Amino acid sequence: MNAGTGDGGELFVDGIGRGRTERVKTGRGAETDGGTTMFSHAPGSGSPSAAPASAGPGAVGAVGAVGAVGAVGAVGAVGAKAASVPRARPTPRPRPGGVPAGSPSAGRWAKIAQRIVPDDLQPDVLRLELTELGDAFRAYQQRPEPDLAVLAELHDRKARAFAAWAAVTDDESLREEADRAAAAARTTREMNANRLGVPLDGSGPVVERLLTRGQAVHARSVLEHVRVGSPLPEAGARLAVLMLTLRAARAGVGNVTGQDLSGWLQADAERVLQELVDVGWLRLPEDVSADDALTSRPEEPTQVTVPSLLPAEPRPFFFGKVTRARLSGWAQRVVGDRKLRKKKAGAATRLLAVYTAAHSHPDGRLGGAGEDGDGLPLDTVASFCALRPDDVAEHAGLLVTADWLTEADTAGGRLRGRLAERVLPLSGLL
DSSP: OOEEEOTTSOEEEEETTTEEOOOOOTTOOOEETTEEEEESSOTTSSOTTOOOTTOSTTOOOOBOSSSSTTOBOOOOSTTOOOOOOOOEEEOOOOOTTOOOTTOTTTTSOOEETTEEOOTTOSSHHHHHHHHHHHHHHHHHHTOSSOOHHHHHHHHHHHHHHHHHHHHHHTOHHHHHHHHHHHHHHHHHHHHHHHHHTOOTTOOSOOOOOSSOHHHHHHHHHHHHHHHHHOSSOSHHHHHHHHHHHHHSTTTSEEEEOHHHHHHHHGGGHHHHHHHHHHTTSOBOOTTOOHHHHHHOBTTBOEEEEOGGGSTTSOOSOOOOHHHHHHHHHHHHHHHTOHHHHHTTOOHHHHHHHHHHHHTBOTTSBBBOTTTTTOBEEHHHHHHHHTOOGGGHHHHHHHHHHTTSEEEEEOGGGEEEEEEOGGGGGGOOOO
C-alpha cells in the first residue's frame, strides 16, 4: 500500500483492492473483532517517539485496513527514512464484577503489595478479597493514628489471600509474600501486647498502661541513676533528686513550681531544696532563692539547672522529649497518688511505691527482668528508698494499707508482693 497526502494536505493510505481510505484520525486505531486498538503514544501527546501526522519526509505511516492484523506501514517521501510506530495495546476491559462509578478504585487496576490483581483471576471471591485488601491497606496508611490490632488483622488477611493466590497460580513468590505477611502479623501483635502490657496469648486483663515497655526500661535506668548518685542520703532529698532529674533529664534544665515542691516534700521542701543547692547538685537562677521557688506559680515557674545533666557532661540517659515527659508524668502520678496522700505517706514510702511500680510484671507481681517475678533484692530496695533493709517491711505494710500492694513480705532477703489492680496502669511491664 502507499501513503501520501490529499489535496488538502490530508494523510491517506491506499489499501490493496479497496482504494483510498478516509482521513486517518490522530490517536485512533482500526476497529477489529477484538475491540478497538489504541496507540500507546499518540502524536502530540508529549512522547518523544511521537511524530506529527502531517509531517513531510519521514512521516509515520498508518495501519493498513487489509492485511495481517497489527501490521504497521511506514512510508515516507522518496528517499525519506521510515520511522517506527509505537506498539498498540488493547483497551482494558472492565473488571468482572465492575467498580461503582465514583469509587476510589474506578479507572485503575486493582493493586496490592505492588502487584496487579488479574481481571480474570478465579475464583471471584479471591480476586475481590485481594482488591478490597489493597484498598484497606491504603486506607490504613491515611489514618491519623496507628491501630496495631487493625494492622495485625490486615496482615493476617493478606497472608491467607496470598497463600490462596499462590495455590491457584503455583507462584512461589506469592507463597513467600504470604509467609512475610504472617510474620508481620505476629510481630505487630507482639508490639500491641507490649503497648497494652498484656500477655501475647491475650489472657489477663486489658489495661491501658501509662508507660510502654521501652519507656519502663528508661524509668528503671533513671531510678538506678538516682540510687547510686544521689548527693544526699535522706529519703526527702532522694525523692527531690528523682523528680528534678526527670524534669531536667534531656537538657539539664527544667521548670518547677511551688506546688510541685510542696507536693513532693510537704513541710521539708525549702530545706531540702536549699541543701541540694548548697552541695552544688542544683542551681537556681541568680535572683531566685529557695523560698522564692516555693512561691512560683504555674504561669511563671522557676527554671532549675542540674549541672551533671547539662549537654556538655557525659549523658546518663538517651531518650527523647516525649519519653521524658511521659516518665515525669508517670512518677508524678505515683508520688501524688490520692490514697498515699490520704495515708500521709512520707518520702521513703513514696520512693518504695515508685520502685515497686517500676519493677513489676504486667500482672502486678514484683520482680526483676530475669527473675520470673521472684521478688526484689531487699538491699537494693532499701538503698533506693534510703532505708535500712529491716525497715522495708514496715513501709511495704503501709503500701498494703493504702491499697498500693495487695500483699507484701520480706522473707529470705527479698521483697515479694503484687500491685493492686488500681495500680496496674502504672506497672513497669517486666
